[in-house]
Amino acid sequence: MSVEALTASAILPNRRGTLGALSDYFWRRPKLLVFLLVAPALLWLGIVYVGSLIALLLQSFYSLDDFSGVIVEEFTLKTYGELFKAQNLDIIVRTVSMAAIVTLASAIVAFPIAYVAARYARGKWKALFYLGVMLPLWASYLVKIYAWKLILAKEGILNWVFEQLHLTWLLDAYLSLPIIGGNSLSVSFTGTFLVFLYIWLPYMILPIQASVERVPTNLLDAASDLGATPMQTFWKVIFPLALPGIVAGSIFTFSLTLGDYIIPQIVGTSRLFIGQAVYVQQGTAGNIPLAAAFTVVPIIIMGLYLWMAKRMGAFDAL
Amino acid sequence: MRNTPRASWPLKLAAAAGLVFMLAPLALIFLYAFSTEEKTYQWPPPGLTLEWLAVAWQRPDVWKALTLSVQVATISTAIALVLGTLCAAAVSGSRFFGRETISLLVILPIALPGIITGIALRSAFSLMEIPFSFWTIVLGHATFCIVVVYNNAVARLRRTSGSMIEAAMDLGADKLQTFRHIILPNIATALLAGGMLAFALSFDEVIVTTFTAGQQQTLPLWMLEELIRPRQRPVTNVVAMVVVVVTLLPILAAFYLSRGGEQSVAGMGK
Numbered sequence: 001m002s003v004e005a006l007t008a009s010a011i012l013p014n015r016r017g018t019l020g021a022l023s024d025y026f027w028r029r030p031k032l033l034v035f036l037l038v039a040p041a042l043l044w045l046g047i048v049y050v051g052s053l054i055a056l057l058l059q060s061f062y063s064l065d066d067f068s069g070v071i072v073e074e075f076t077l078k079t080y081g082e083l084f085k086a087q088n089l090d091i092i093v094r095t096v097s098m099a100a101i102v103t104l105a106s107a108i109v110a111f112p113i114a115y116v117a118a119r120y121a122r123g124k125w126k127a128l129f130y131l132g133v134m135l136p137l138w139a140s141y142l143v144k145i146y147a148w149k150l151i152l153a154k155e156g157i158l159n160w161v162f163e164q165l166h167l168t169w170l171l172d173a174y175l176s177l178p179i180i181g182g183n184s185l186s187v188s189f190t191g192t193f194l195v196f197l198y199i200w201l202p203y204m205i206l207p208i209q210a211s212v213e214r215v216p217t218n219l220l221d222a223a224s225d226l227g228a229t230p231m232q233t234f235w236k237v238i239f240p241l242a243l244p245g246i247v248a249g250s251i252f253t254f255s256l257t258l259g260d261y262i263i264p265q266i267v268g269t270s271r272l273f274i275g276q277a278v279y280v281q282q283g284t285a286g287n288i289p290l291a292a293a294f295t296v297v298p299i300i301i302m303g304l305y306l307w308m309a310k311r312m313g314a315f316d317a318l
Numbered sequence: 319m320r321n322t323p324r325a326s327w328p329l330k331l332a333a334a335a336g337l338v339f340m341l342a343p344l345a346l347i348f349l350y351a352f353s354t355e356e357k358t359y360q361w362p363p364p365g366l367t368l369e370w371l372a373v374a375w376q377r378p379d380v381w382k383a384l385t386l387s388v389q390v391a392t393i394s395t396a397i398a399l400v401l402g403t404l405c406a407a408a409v410s411g412s413r414f415f416g417r418e419t420i421s422l423l424v425i426l427p428i429a430l431p432g433i434i435t436g437i438a439l440r441s442a443f444s445l446m447e448i449p450f451s452f453w454t455i456v457l458g459h460a461t462f463c464i465v466v467v468y469n470n471a472v473a474r475l476r477r478t479s480g481s482m483i484e485a486a487m488d489l490g491a492d493k494l495q496t497f498r499h500i501i502l503p504n505i506a507t508a509l510l511a512g513g514m515l516a517f518a519l520s521f522d523e524v525i526v527t528t529f530t531a532g533q534q535q536t537l538p539l540w541m542l543e544e545l546i547r548p549r550q551r552p553v554t555n556v557v558a559m560v561v562v563v564v565t566l567l568p569i570l571a572a573f574y575l576s577r578g579g580e581q582s583v584a585g586m587g588k
Contacts, residue, residue, distance in 0.1 A: 023492035030412060033493075037408035038420060041401040041464060045423050049435070049461050052442035056434075059441060109339070112332035120325040130573065132337045138569050139344055140522045142541040143558045147343035149545065150350055153359040157346065160361045198343065230326075259431020262524060266545050275433045279528075282437055292441070295434045302430075 211245025402467030450532025
């Protein structure tokens, strides 16, 4: 006797009403119910999102006719070839180096905060650390950039501090350096870097904190019992165990920096980052194929990055 | 049973400096909202005044942008709640072919940089000749809001024991009753949290919106315009402060509610 027959006759009578009948119907066909449950989201994401992504990818294989400025809808790799022109390659190298530096710096700045928050902070301090990470994480993105515009402005607080300390000469000397310097902090790569660091820092702190919290304290006791100095304990025990957290955080800081185009537009030089290049190409330049080809760059870089991160076990720390 | 050793001084100092770095910029926003200075970002502020609060209150463009943002966030959150919960129920309730693919698909809009989502949608709209409107903004927002609801709902459903559902059905409840009386009360707080996060995410979103909005200005777009071409700086200062207060109240509320218990407010990633 089949299961259906059992429930139908021996245990319960059929339910009454349309809803009851429907309920029984789905009970007998769980696969159909699952299908109906996922169908709306699947349709939405499949059509709206993946459809758009594929359309974008297709367009990167088209090209822009240099003379007429019309998009030629024929398969070609010419647009990808344009990525390797000196000016475009510059943009890619600039963005990737910025992402790498921001990631490295945020790991260094985040570690002490995450470590103290996870291992030492109690009571009132724990609350302060929690708010210190959560408030900047959830505060509006644009407002945070705005705050840095206030800080970095020529008449702003940072210049004022340097003035009060009689260190204006130091700031001027720093700003006269090539590449990282500029007319003022708000139009230099240093300014862009500071804002990136500030905005993505919480994404680095949280996974490190989670991974440090999971380090068993008896391992640390064991290390010091066996005669390790605090430094040795840190490098041989804590750091390797916290590494997956750092890698997990770096996924966020790296990927977010790669794709951002608002921050370098507001604080920074006129030289473009990948995100800005995409925006300019699809907007004023009207070169959607090149814009599409540019978006493929961060996708490939992040794909490689995620693959490496997965091998280092970063996904267990998320 | 953990003994709490003392942190060394350099470590404490580095952590404290980090905290100042994190919180000081937000504090500045509050101070600047009351500055009397009109033309520059002068520090220290020459004087303090409440005047700009009144000026900002009477600006129709601010109100219009705010209304649009609230409408978009409300509708996107509603769509995300329905789609995300259904999807979570299916994924956690059974194993089927393509289950992993669905989880990946849901997470994709947030894993890829916002600019890719934005330009993909924009080029799709132009290919299909859909004019930009209120609904194109909602379309973009709902896409990345689904994941937040989904993540919260899946995590909770995983912890809801299946035996309760089986017990309900053994006692003669039909699917609908089981959902109404067993599943929903269990996941209600997770849905509330997910919905709040989705709302906040949509309310604050700027990158995707720049690609999917036509003439309409959401509050972040208004703010962006002011950042690039400042018109009346004191008004921007006030709006910035109000936005901070509005986003921070739920965080503080969540903190006080979850204090003592386990902290499940997380849900990071934008």
